[in-house]
Amino acid sequence: MLELRPILSALWRHKVSALLIALQLGLTLAIVSNALVVMNERTERMSRPTGIAENDIVTFNFMAIPKDYDMYGAFRQDMDMIRSLPGVASASVSNAVPLSGSGSASGFYSEPNKETGATGANYYTMDEHFIDALGMKLVAGRGFYPEEVMKISPSSNDRPTIAVVTQKFADDLFPESNGNVLGKVFFNGGDDHPIKIVGIVERNLGPWPNSSVAGRGAFYPAITDRWFHYIVRAEPGQRDKVQKLVEEKLAERDGNRVINSHTIEEEKAQYYAGDNTMVKVLSGVVILLTFIVALGIVGLTVFWITQRQKQIGVRRALGATRTAICRYFLLENLMIAATGIALGTAAAQIFNGLLVREFDQPVLPLMITVSCAVALLVVSLAASLIPALRAANISPATATRSV
């Protein structure tokens, strides 16, 4: 550590350049650590379990062409046909598709005739095959019996009297019941029509996983002739075959309709497209920035070394070892980097404060900043290593040569 003083005085002569590199490192640290915390949050958000067999499900819906079309009849026949097809594990009719960005939600209460303080939740109307068709896990109670499934219309007030709910819905609506909600009843806002909970499924993120109602879901035993989707779960690995086959068979059974089909995987990718883009763009930023900073350090170290060739030669002639020369430049870089990282740690917190306040982003834990700082330090040392090794190879003879 004998060289600290000469390094400091040398740096002092290049204070602006040194400061610029430190500044660059600092800004990079601030940007990269904040980018990482955002990426982290988005990645976690996208990888949350959805509670359904997302890789095996295909959904279909059709639009009939003739005006008077027997929808309920079509459902029954289509469903029977689909369930008999090879590769199909299960199928159900539903008003909405999880992860699709389209569905229904409402406010629910644990007491009748209330108007404020609702617990928001998604709701689905489905036939008795819904648990199996979505690939959900029943944790308590039962599903629906076929005779419980009602036919309802959006322009009528018919409402089911039983429901299966998600664990989260149960916990949020009845916080003091410790999840033991079988047999309890809940209500829509402003009325006294009780809906009894007969079963609980482990999880269902709903049509809008990024919304505040995500995870709270209620399933009603009902089918409507207006908004419906066929939810078909294929045997593992059979999905694409099933999609083609069902499309063909539906058209074959009745060519007089328009059929649209999507896989849940597509719907999910579409729903998370924004988050996904954010993660990709941010990783691009992190990589490019690190690269640029490394380039800057290489460029400047090379410049300094060329400038100080003669001095290096003199030191070598006076007996300094190659290691000593190499160590000199690495130490110099370390001091600059340390300054930069100190600046950057502060800047990272300030940036994060802004992000939290203005853009509702997550708070930056110190651990992320520290690990970014360590990584940057390594990059910075690595970037100065090659020029430093070159400096070590400068022959003592340079000293005697006049420049």
Add this chain to the structure above:
Amino acid sequence: MFGYYVSLAIRSLRRTPVLSALMVAAIAVGVGAAMTTLTLNYMMSRNALAAKDDVLYAVQLDGWDPHEASDNPSEMPWQLTYQDSVNLLRSDIPTHQVAMHRWGGPISLEDSDIRPFTADARVTSSDFFALFGVPFIYGGTWSAEADQGPVQQLVLSKETNDKLFGGENSVGRTVNFNGVPFTVVGVTEHWQPSPKVHDLNNGHFNESAEVFLPFGLHRTFEIYPWGNTNGWKSEEINSYEDRLNSDMVWLQYWVQLDTPQQIEAYRDFLTGYIREQKEQGRFPRPLKFGLSKPSEWLVLNEVVDGDDRMLNWLSLAFLLVCLVNAVALLLAKFLRKAPEAGVRRALGASRNAVFSQHLVESSCVGLLGGLGGILLTLAGLALIRQLQMGYMDRVASMDWTMMLAAIGLAVISSLLAGFYPAWRISRTNPSIYLKTQ
């Protein structure tokens, strides 16, 4: 002199190819990243109705829950109820006015090989085309009575007309929509505003409608909109008619008000209307309505969302890092040439001359960086189109304004970056270098 400086700059850049390439690359990457996100935001926040920004207004009425304001920045529901829309349509103050919503259904032709397909529809009153300035290729809008009662007429978009009729004049022909025959009365020109200012309810950048249907059809088809329907209270609904008379909101409403007198009169009209409704027990909240110009509507609906704005700032911070990098490298480069500058100074060059010479050199770096930046921006936008964000296809492209902005940004950045190094070197004391030579 300028030409000479440029040739000096080129010679100097050639002499240190690695350092020069690093500087150009730093600026190019900075400009590329900044311009990619700026372009996206610029294209997203464009106002597709800018031409009529002074006369068009989106209408909001606050008939929401007395306990709780509507949950959006305007604190009013985005849409109107059917009954309010029908009532407002009776006003004769606006030059044009439109109540509308999205719908859709299967469309087909009798005796045709064309497979039936689901067409995205806009159910709207007849002023739609005049209000939003949608030009027609053939024909025009439907008859006035089609806004009150069921008249089976429709307007096709150019794309739908191409698909169904191969682009011929289809006015007077019959298409089946939702199982019943409609007469084509008009075909619009290609009209694809982006963002879709007139309907921000169903995806800001989604496709426009493929067919346009008259407002008088609701009861005949029991139309349930394809879009958000929001309600705030529990209502007894036992028929479609109940639904039309409910307090659920699902229609968008726009008016064209050409003069200040019209605006004044319309404000009075809305105030009067809400008062009248309050007397009948509706509109429990304090009297409030909204008239927003297209530009205000875009801001209110947060078309450019938090993520986009965050990326904007991020890209500027990114550009800043690249600039600091360029300053450091330029400084190194210029200081290396200090002996040369010293000699020039000793031979009589003024400080100004040395300064401008180096500023020219840094602008050259900037220009090259700018060109590189445009290439990187184009690559960046292409990459974003690859990220399958759906609507991004329509947004991620660069126009001339943005290309010029990229070069401008690069040159300004490198001038800024070159300022300090050029100043430093113009301060060189000639005597030192004369001595060491």
